[in-house]
Amino acid sequence: MNDPSLVSRARRQRWLRSRGPRMSAGSLLMIGLILGLAGALYYAWIAEPVTFTEASPARLRDTFKQEYILMLGQSFESDGDWELAQERLDALGEFGTGQAIVEQLEASMRDGRPSSELHSLAVLARQAGVDSPVVDVFAPPPTPALSALATSPPTPPVEPTIVFEGTLLPTGTPAPSATPSPVPSPTLVPAFRLLSQVQVCDPKGPAERIEVITVDSFLEPLPGAEVLVSWEGGRDHFFTGYKPELGQGYGDVNINPDTSYQLMMAEGSQIVSDLRVELCDSTAGGFPGGWRLTFQNTDVIQDSP
Amino acid sequence: MTERNPFPWWRSLLRTIAWIGLGALVGIGLGLLVGWVVWPLEYSEADPSILEIGYQRDYTLMIASAYSLDRDLELARARLRSLDLDEPNKWLLTVTVDHILEGENEIVSQHLVDLASVLGLYSPVMDPYYPQPGTEVGG
Numbered sequence: 001m002n003d004p005s006l007v008s009r010a011r012r013q014r015w016l017r018s019r020g021p022r023m024s025a026g027s028l029l030m031i032g033l034i035l036g037l038a039g040a041l042y043y044a045w046i047a048e049p050v051t052f053t054e055a056s057p058a059r060l061r062d063t064f065k066q067e068y069i070l071m072l073g074q075s076f077e078s079d080g081d082w083e084l085a086q087e088r089l090d091a092l093g094e095f096g097t098g099q100a101i102v103e104q105l106e107a108s109m110r111d112g113r114p115s116s117e118l119h120s121l122a123v124l125a126r127q128a129g130v131d132s133p134v135v136d137v138f139a140p141p142p143t144p145a146l147s148a149l150a151t152s153p154p155t156p157p158v159e160p161t162i163v164f165e166g167t168l169l170p171t172g173t174p175a176p177s178a179t180p181s182p183v184p185s186p187t188l189v190p191a192f193r194l195l196s197q198v199q200v201c202d203p204k205g206p207a208e209r210i211e212v213i214t215v216d217s218f219l220e221p222l223p224g225a226e227v228l229v230s231w232e233g234g235r236d237h238f239f240t241g242y243k244p245e246l247g248q249g250y251g252d253v254n255i256n257p258d259t260s261y262q263l264m265m266a267e268g269s270q271i272v273s274d275l276r277v278e279l280c281d282s283t284a285g286g287f288p289g290g291w292r293l294t295f296q297n298t299d300v301i302q303d304s305p
Numbered sequence: 306m307t308e309r310n311p312f313p314w315w316r317s318l319l320r321t322i323a324w325i326g327l328g329a330l331v332g333i334g335l336g337l338l339v340g341w342v343v344w345p346l347e348y349s350e351a352d353p354s355i356l357e358i359g360y361q362r363d364y365t366l367m368i369a370s371a372y373s374l375d376r377d378l379e380l381a382r383a384r385l386r387s388l389d390l391d392e393p394n395k396w397l398l399t400v401t402v403d404h405i406l407e408g409e410n411e412i413v414s415q416h417l418v419d420l421a422s423v424l425g426l427y428s429p430v431m432d433p434y435y436p437q438p439g440t441e442v443g444g
Contacts, residue, residue: 028320040333040334
């Protein structure tokens with residue numbers, strides 16, 4: 001009953017309980033270290049982080065970087081100071097490359113930003129030495145045709161013709177006169193007129209789309225023209241020239257059967273309405289077809305009075 | 306027979322606090338060193354208010370040039386506000402006057418004057434950039 005070993009064990013346990021659990025010094029130090037480290041990191045990273053007040057544009061949030069690049073492009077477009085523009089691009093670091101500008105240009109195009117913004121970005125990208133189809137669309141390189149525009153008289157007006165044949169462009173369009181005439185003060189009149197409207201048929205299958213081809217005064221392909229499309233309950237827009245493999249002045253939009261569409265050029269043109277999918281002739285395949293509209297830019301050089 | 310506790314409770318507590326406190330001090334020092342010096346949290350998600358003063362000034366020039374193209378006054382105001390200045394109009398006027406007095410790019414000066422004027426700001430140094438009586442604008 002009074003086993004000495006049992007009494008000794010009981011005493012020992014009572015003594016240990018009175019002391020409480022005992023941890024080694026290393027464990028206590030480690031607990032303190034972890035607690036201190038966690039608290040200090042919370043304070044240094046979240047509660048009171050380092051504030052950069054002398055930062056460069058490279059530290060800006062993406063949206064502000066995009067804003068910065070856009071304003072940079074607009075500034076360059078308005079003052080033409082490429083050296084300054086380069087300094088500003090350099091300040092953006094890796095975000096100030098030509099490729100980054102093109103990516104922003106493409107994103108802006110997808111977001112439906114105004115064509116003036118797209119033009120500014122494209123001009124900047126071109127100056128930065130980027131060679132890209134989308135840059136060609138919104139900032140086309142100077143062409144002989146454009147320089148000829150400054151010395152040649154305007155194309156004689158052609159009445160819009162609605163043809164439902166395979167002809168893309170009217171064949172009877174008079175060629176511009178070769179007689180140069182001095183133009184004291186060019187005045188641009190931004191507007192488009194409908195040259196032709198033809199049904200698009202594909203003998204291999206449905207062609208449910210509206211194709212738009214834009215040409216300049218000399219019937220040369222004209223890229224970068226904004227086209228507005230609307231239908232009941234919706235609208236969209238696109239630009240010509242973004243599929244250069246189909247032509248510099250080409251653009252298209254897919255359409256749904258049983259929906260009537262209206263279309264016009266953003267810079268001004270007549271509204272082409274009641275565009276809908278229609279069955280093509282059996283000789284053209286008999287599949288549902290869309291429409292191909294050709295618009296001519298009527299930017300003409302007018303003599304100053 | 307009473308047992309003698311070789312470690313009284315208060316002594317044990319003191320020992321625990323001392324070791325944990327020592328660890329915490331080392332941890333705090335280490336944490337602040339890492340958090341503020343070695344590996345600070347770099348904000349790459351900042352707004353233009355953190356820009357160095359020279360960049361803020363340049364940003365203002367670009368705001369004016371952009372306004373000259375898009376004529377979007379609300380956008381220009383919003384861009385100025387993004388600089389988080391106490392007095393954005395005063396800032397714009399200062400930048401405009403400095404830019405003119407330093408004889409920098411005339412085109413940009415004109416843009417600054419245009420924006421400042423629309424916002425109702427005026428300084429005599431801006432006078433040459435206003436259309437003179439008898440002159441046709443754009444002509």
